[in-house]
Amino acid sequence: MAEEFKLVAQEWTSYSPKAGWSLRLKRLKRNILYLGPCHGSFRVAFVLGDKAVAAARQGRLPARVIKLIDEGERYPEGTGIRFDVKGPADIAAVRILTAVKLEN
Template sequence: MKSIFVYKNIKPTSKDLENGLGETFPIWKSFEDFTKKNYPDATCEWNFSGEKFGWSYRIKDNKRILIYLLPRDKFFKTAFVFGQKATNQIMESDISESIKTELKLAKQHAEGRGIRIEIKDQSNFEDIQKLIKIKISN
């Protein structure tokens, strides 16, 4: 499944995002605000990853992406890439077993293991905040 924003020449606006995400828009904003609060130098940008994926939103420091926010129809996904140190920290944390299992099963790449988590409600809210903090600290 790809972004709800698929036209390379039309960068999404905040209003487009709010309309597309519906009730999950405030959750998106809270993750964006939380990341910027915990890493004030973070920069945010829309990125078009090609026809297959469409537009995604990245919050990053000067050399790596802290969190990807991937807009879908009335929901979104968060995505992270964790190196080994961060992966170990997650496995030792109180983050939900389902996220740990997904991380364990994720393919190991040079930059780490990548996971995506669907956000349709507040159920993973605290876990995502913990993942953001772990990503920032590693």
């Protein structure tokens, strides 16, 4: 995905021992998505602006991801969503959300 979407800046960070490590993927200085390792899967997080939220609702995302967007916590930067990636359907949703974020 990093190559596909030209997310050339990759930054590993740990905010606290309890939170563990996360990988931030960026295009130039813009944060696109965050990945965190879990047992048997990984967690992905996005912060989507208003235009990206509207575009995501119109996209081909699974209903559960749309529900996460609708219920996502609002931050000054946008709506935060996160979910565990456990299989191909989840990876497809990550690709769609990444494209939506980059386009908006």
